[in-house]
Every structure is written in structure tokens, then in C-alpha cells.
Amino acid sequence: MGNFLAGKVVAITGAGRGIGRAVALGCAQAGAKVVVNDYGVSVDGSEPTSEIAAGVVKEIVAAGGEAVAVADDVSTMAGGQRIVDTALTEYGRIDGVVCVAGILRERMLFNMTEEEWDPVVATHLKGTFTVFRAASAVMRRQKSGTLIGFTSGNHQGSFSQANYAAAKGGIISLVRSAALGLHKYGVTANCVAPVARTRMSANVPTELKEIGDPEDVAALVVYLLSDHARSEEITGQVYTVAGPKIAVWAQPRELRAAYADGAWTPERIADCLPGSVGADPMPLLAQLRSTAE
Numbered sequence: 001m002g003n004f005l006a007g008k009v010v011a012i013t014g015a016g017r018g019i020g021r022a023v024a025l026g027c028a029q030a031g032a033k034v035v036v037n038d039y040g041v042s043v044d045g046s047e048p049t050s051e052i053a054a055g056v057v058k059e060i061v062a063a064g065g066e067a068v069a070v071a072d073d074v075s076t077m078a079g080g081q082r083i084v085d086t087a088l089t090e091y092g093r094i095d096g097v098v099c100v101a102g103i104l105r106e107r108m109l110f111n112m113t114e115e116e117w118d119p120v121v122a123t124h125l126k127g128t129f130t131v132f133r134a135a136s137a138v139m140r141r142q143k144s145g146t147l148i149g150f151t152s153g154n155h156q157g158s159f160s161q162a163n164y165a166a167a168k169g170g171i172i173s174l175v176r177s178a179a180l181g182l183h184k185y186g187v188t189a190n191c192v193a194p195v196a197r198t199r200m201s202a203n204v205p206t207e208l209k210e211i212g213d214p215e216d217v218a219a220l221v222v223y224l225l226s227d228h229a230r231s232e233e234i235t236g237q238v239y240t241v242a243g244p245k246i247a248v249w250a251q252p253r254e255l256r257a258a259y260a261d262g263a264w265t266p267e268r269i270a271d272c273l274p275g276s277v278g279a280d281p282m283p284l285l286a287q288l289r290s291t292a293e
Contacts, residue, residue, distance in 0.1 A: 004226050006031035009091040011083050013037045013074050013131060014101030016052030019150075019194055019214040023098055024056050026218030027225065028065035032095075035087045036060070037070045039079075039101070066091075074101050075122035080130025084138060096146040096225040097135040099128040099171075102164075109162045117163045124167035125174070132178060132189075140185045146225050147182075147189040149175045151238060155193070156284055168193075172238055179236030188235035190224050192217065193249070195242035212243030220246060255280055 010027045014020035016038030028034045038053040053069035060067040070086045072079035087094040102124045105116040128149045139145025151168040158165040171191060178189035194217040195210060220241045223229055238249040258276040260268055 002030045004030035004222055004228075008032045008095040008225065009035070009087050009093050010096040010098065010225060011035035011037060011070075011087050011094060011131070011135070012098045012100060013083065013127065014099075016056055018100075019196055019217050020098075020100035021056050022214030022218040023100060023221050024067070025059060025063075026215065026222050027096075027098075028060040028063065028067060030222045030226075032225070033091045034060060034065065034067040035070055035083060035090070036067050037072060037074065037083050037101070039071060039073050074099070074127030074130055075119070077130050077133070080127070080132075081134045083131055084134035088138065093142065094135055094138050094145065096148065097131050098148045098150075098221055098225070099131050100150050101127050102150070102167075104161070104164060106161050106164075108160055112162060120163040121167045121170075124164070125170040128171050128174060132174065136178065136182055136187060139187045140182065143186040144230075145187045146230070147175070147178050147187065148221060148224055149189070149191045151175075151191045151193045153193055153195065153240065157282070159284075159288065175238070176236050183235065188230060188233075190229075190235060191238040192220060192224070193238060193240040195240065210242040210245055212241065212245075216243055217241050 005027055008031070010032045012020055012024045012027065012034065015024040015034075015036040020038065024034050024036050036053045036056045038056070053071050057067040057069045068086060068090050070083050072082045074080055074083070084094055084097070103120060105120050107113070107116050132147050132149070135145065135147060139147075149171045151171045152164070154161060154165045155169040155172055156165075175189045175191040178187075182189065194214075196212050196214050196217050220239060224234065224239075236251075240247045240249065256277050258272050260272070
């Protein structure tokens with residue numbers, strides 16, 4: 001075991017497979033005590049089983065680490081609370097939470113049902129909130145801690161995953177809100193947008209030109225959980241990791257503005273907006289257009 005996270009206790013959701021499993025193993029290898037959460041569902045959200053999380057715990061213990069399994073549903077407030085409570089009961093503290101849990105129910109927007117929308121948003125977005133909510137209350141009191149949410153490049157939009165894209169965009173805003181609200185308590189919050197070979201990436205509708213492995217993502221997460229990142233005051237950031245590439249996303253900001261002399265009317269806007277304010281090109285839309293051509 002290493003010492004990059006020595007003495008820390010980290011809870012990871014969706015840690016039974018793929019990126020979550022790699023993060024759990026990476027944190028344990030770096031010296032952290034790990035709470036491994038996985039509801040044990042398939043990509044479409046079915047077939048829950050507790051054996052998945054228990055299997056990762058066995059791997060960690062076999063390698064000389066310390067870990068405990070929690071098979072709770074993060075989309076419920078009670079589930080998120082139990083994940084944090086398990087860390088407190090077993091190890092006496094919680095230093096970091098990493099919310100990886102997610103499912104897919106892919107459908108074009110005009111065909112998407114409520115039954116396909118709600119579980120995806122509940123697992124990704126609410127599932128991040130429930131764990132953040134429980135952990136931040138403890139971290140506020142102890143004046144330290146790190147919250148890490150998982151987003152996707154699809155937060156820019158997706159032509160066949162509106163539910164997933166909406167949830168991932170919400171997670172970014174949640175992380176930025178957490179960074180602002182918890183800064184004075186010594187708590188940091190950041191977001192990771194991974195591009196890695198997993199069960200979920202196999203369903204991405206476009207070709208991924210830059211892609212890595214779950215272990216690449218785990219390395220970045222371990223760093224963000226560490227005192228090295230805290231000493232650099234890294235918070236409110238969104239990072240992509242895709243194999244050898246790490247990139248930071250821009251913060252939202254206004255690009256251009258125009259001011260009316262008097263009240264705006266549709267006619268004045270028609271005269272002003274296209275030339276003076278304009279639009280910010282949408283990269284994914286440009287890709288679709290080039291593909292169609």
C-alpha cells in the first residue's frame with residue numbers, strides 16, 4: 001500500500017465495476033480505507049445484487065488494504081446517508097466521497113418516457129446529491145474533506161441521451177455550488193469527466209478518438225482527494241482524463257453583450273443580436289453537420 005492517501009477514509013459509489021472499481025482499488029493502494037458502494041445493477045438499472053461490492057472489498061483486503069461494502073441505492077436519501085454512516089461507524093471519519101454510480105436508458109428525446117428519464121436522473125444527479133449532502137454535513141464540522149462528482153463530455157448535449165446529458169450537466173452545477181458553499185469550511189469539490197473503456201462507454205453513439213482505461217481515471221481521482229490538491233486550492237473544477245490527456249473545462253461566463261437604448265423589442269433584437277451578440281458555436285452540432293455532409 002502507498003501513502004498518497006494515508007490515514008484518509010474515502011467512500012466510492014458505483015465501485016463494483018469499471019471506473020468505480022478502479023477508483024476504489026486505487027484509493028486503497030494509495031493508503032485510504034475505502035467504503036465500497038454498489039447497488040449491483042446492470043447498465044440499464046436492473047438486477048441489483050450485493051455481491052459486486054463485496055467482491056471488490058475482497059480484492060482490496062487480499063492486497064493488504066482495508067475496505068467495507070455497502071449495497072445501498074444512492075438515489076434514496078437513506079441510501080446516501082448509510083454510505084457515509086458506514087464510514088463513520090467503521091473508521092470514525094470521512095475524508096472524501098467519489099460519486100461514480102450511474103445507469104443508461106438511451107432514447108431519442110421525442111420517444112423518451114418518464115420511466116426512462118427518472119431513474120437516470122435519480123441515479124446520477126440525485127445520487128450525487130444524497131451522498132454529498134450526508135458527507136458535507138460531517139466535513140463541515142471537521143473543517144476538511146473532498147467531494148468528487150462524475151460528469152461526462154455529454155454535459156455539452158447528446159442527441160440520443162438527453163436524460164444522461166441533463167443529469168451530467170446538473171452534477172457540474174452541483175459541484176460548483178458545493179465548492180462555493182463549503183469553501184469557508186475547508187471542503188473542496190471537483191468534477192471528473194472520464195473517457196475510458198467501460199460497459200457504459202460501449203454505448204456512446206459517436207466514435208471516441210481519445211480514450212483510456214479506468215486506471216487513468218483512478219490516478220486523477222486519487223490526486224484530487226489528496227492533500228497535494230488541497231494545498232493548491234483546487235476546487236470548483238471540471239477535469240477530463242482520457243488516457244494520456246488531462247484537460248480542464250472553462251468556467252461558465254458571458255462572451256458578448258449588447259445594450260438597448262430603451263426597452264428591447266423583437267424588432268430591435270432582430271437588428272442587434274445576430275451581429276452584436278451572435279452565438280457561441282456548438283462543437284457537437286458542427287460534428288453532426290460534417291458527418292451529414
